[in-house]
Amino acid sequence: MSFFDKVKQGASDAAKKAQQTVEITRLKTQISSKEREIDKIYKLIGESVYTSSLASDFSRVEANVTDYCQGITQIKEEISEIELKITEVRNEKECVCGKVVVADTKFCSSCGHHFA
Numbered sequence: 001m002s003f004f005d006k007v008k009q010g011a012s013d014a015a016k017k018a019q020q021t022v023e024i025t026r027l028k029t030q031i032s033s034k035e036r037e038i039d040k041i042y043k044l045i046g047e048s049v050y051t052s053s054l055a056s057d058f059s060r061v062e063a064n065v066t067d068y069c070q071g072i073t074q075i076k077e078e079i080s081e082i083e084l085k086i087t088e089v090r091n092e093k094e095c096v097c098g099k100v101v102v103a104d105t106k107f108c109s110s111c112g113h114h115f116a
């Protein structure tokens with residue numbers, strides 16, 4: 001590779017890296033806003049329980065809380081999907097043991113898992 005090719009290669013690697021950083025920042029922003037949604041639901045659960053307590057009527061609260069909790073579980077799943085996208089953008093993958101490794105790794109350095 002000539003000197004100029006190396007310079008060009010370096011520049012395009014830097015551009016790729018910058019693009020990656022932008023994408024990761026965007027995905028992390030999505031996660032933050034989903035975490036705020038979860039906080040809102042936690043607050044609604046608290047309000048629901050408190051209101052029922054004031055009215056001494058807990059007959060409906062269980063159904064409400066179940067709905068809210070399902071909502072939280074769904075948002076948490078969405079967050080996991082975004083986290084997975086982040087590892088893909090970083091050219092990484094997660095092992096069954098939880099260790100994050102480079103995408104083309106064949107064996108996990110932590111648990112020895114063989115990636116198919």
Ligand SMILES: [Zn+2]
Nearest residue numbers: 095097108111
């Ligand atoms: Zn592993």
